Amino acid sequence: MHIERLKQELEELKQEKTDLEILLETNNEHLDVVELELHREISDRLKAEVALQEVNRRLQNLSCVDSLTQIANRRQFDQAIAQEWWRMAREKQPLTLIFCDVDYFKTYNDHYGHQAGDHCLKQVAQIISATLERPGDLVARYGGEEFAVILPNTEAEGAIKVAQKIQMQLRNSQLVHAGSVISDYVTMSLGIASTIPTSDSEPVALMAKADKALYQPKTKDAIALFLQTLPTNLTP
Known part of the structure; x- marks a missing residue:
């Protein structure tokens, strides 16, 4: 068992x-x-x-990014200039701003239509962008037919060379403008302002200075010189 x-x-x-x-x-x-x-x-x-x-x-x-020109928009411009302002203030280096405005753009739109006007702005944006060689430089559509170029570590003399290059490239492109009273082609007014930022200041003063330089009155003699040689409204 x-x-x-x-x-x-x-x-x-x-x-x-x-x-x-x-x-x-x-x-x-x-x-x-x-x-x-x-x-x-x-x-x-x-x-x-x-x-x-x-x-x-x-x-x-x-x-x-600006939806039309595919360059930086106003928001990006505001962020970039604030960043560069404090960076240049820390490094005690110059910051230069160029405002660019297409002359008689309203008459361009009136003559050719808004679609052609948009195409013109795209071409102008490409021309300005192509002149900038350093990674830190920035071109933005500031508003309407106005553009802004931020140039860190650049004094006014260097900015004038950049502005001259922009004008030369624009002149070589020969964008026809039958509505302009100063040329048969698209031209731009440019205003330059340069400063060494400080930690207790703001970039608005630099922007105001560039804007004032941009819209300084142009005499007929100045316009003639502008067309023949260099833009006389480039005011550091």
Whole structure:
């Protein structure tokens, strides 16, 4: 009887062992499925985060780029000039600003239409952008037909050379302007202002100075000289 009981217990133990092996194998398979699902979920989440970062980057670019000319917009200009102001103040280096305004642009629009006017602004933006060679320089559409160029680490003399280059490239492009009273082609007025920023001042004074230089009255003699040689309204 004792032997029979031991045999029975042995069979029961074998069955328990078999049951445990089956359970363990089933659990392992279940764990593999769970692990695979977790990997997939993590991968999908990472892809979603990358996609979200790309969308945010695009939105950030859109918020800082002028939709027409594809250069920096006024918001980006305001951020950039504030950044450069404090950086130049810290480094005690000059910061120069050039305002550029397309002459008689209203009559251009009236004569050729707004679609042609938009195309003209795109070309002007490309011309200005092409003259800037340093990574830190920035051209922005300031508003309407007006553009702004920020030149860090640049004194007025250097800015005048940049302005002359802009005018030369614009003159060489020969964008016809039948509505202008000073030329047969598109021209621009430019105003230059330069200063060494300080920590207790603001860039608004520099902007006001460049704006004043931009809109200084031009005499007929000055306009003639402007067309023949260099723009006389470049006032450091």
